Amino acid sequence: MIFSFNQLKFPLRLMLVAGTLLLFGSCSVSKNPMRKQTRLLERGKLNEDTSYVYQLPYEAGTAHLLVQGYFGPFSHKERAALDFKMKKGTRILAAREGVVVRVKEDSDRGGWSRKYRQQGNNIVIQHADGSRAGYWHLQKDGALVNVGDTVRKGDVIGLSGATGYAAMPHLHFMVWNFDRNRQWQQVPTRFLTTQGIRYLRPMRRYRSMNGE
Numbered sequence: 001m002i003f004s005f006n007q008l009k010f011p012l013r014l015m016l017v018a019g020t021l022l023l024f025g026s027c028s029v030s031k032n033p034m035r036k037q038t039r040l041l042e043r044g045k046l047n048e049d050t051s052y053v054y055q056l057p058y059e060a061g062t063a064h065l066l067v068q069g070y071f072g073p074f075s076h077k078e079r080a081a082l083d084f085k086m087k088k089g090t091r092i093l094a095a096r097e098g099v100v101v102r103v104k105e106d107s108d109r110g111g112w113s114r115k116y117r118q119q120g121n122n123i124v125i126q127h128a129d130g131s132r133a134g135y136w137h138l139q140k141d142g143a144l145v146n147v148g149d150t151v152r153k154g155d156v157i158g159l160s161g162a163t164g165y166a167a168m169p170h171l172h173f174m175v176w177n178f179d180r181n182r183q184w185q186q187v188p189t190r191f192l193t194t195q196g197i198r199y200l201r202p203m204r205r206y207r208s209m210n211g212e
Contacts, residue, residue, distance in 0.1 A: 051187075055093065057084070057173055058086070058091070061208065064171075066202050067084070080187060080188045082172070082200060083172050084171045084173065086160040091158075094155045095189075096133060098125040099125065103124075104120075105140065105141050107164070109164075110166045120138075120166070121138035123138065123158050135172075139163065142161055144156055194209050
């Protein structure tokens with residue numbers, strides 16, 4: 001689906017303008033070696049069929065616009081993370097089964113400033129292989145799980161919001177794992193969509209389907 005710039009709401013237009021300025025107005029580009037590999041995976045020029053296939057973190061049959069992808073120019077320059085545009089209160093689903101290891105839901109603050117970065121409500125789930133997935137910017141009291149809970153893929157875990165460093169309501173999703181040096185390393189992830197298994201690309205809508 002193709003969108004007209006003027007059809008987008010003001011916060012999203014502002015975010016896109018800022019991202020464009022950062023992209024073309026900055027001489028520095030992420031030197032993370034994963035950036036080039038991720039671009040090839042997104043475009044289908046590099047095939048990879050061994051990693052876990054995640055379910056999209058929202059209800060089957062619904063679609064959301066990916067407003068910022070991996071190593072995006074706005075706030076993902078050094079992050080293998082995804083931002084899904086969502087209305088406040090949208091139900092968030094676990095993209096993979098695991099155990100809840102962190103919950104923050106006490107904040108009601110957020111906005112277009114880095115000073116709010118630590119105010120983002122979030123849920124972190126650890127998977128069987130030791131990797132973790134984080135779900136950020138939940139609304140106040142928007143976590144529907146507690147630390148220690150075991151969740152299945154597709155379980156409802158929270159409600160989206162705009163807490164933390166957020167220009168608009170959205171879900172920030174990210175997965176990380178240990179590298180060879182036992183340091184946490186962010187990793188891009190494949191998702192099951194109605195169009196097949198994909199590494200997601202920004203400014204495209206992706207419709208979820210049940211992963212079972």
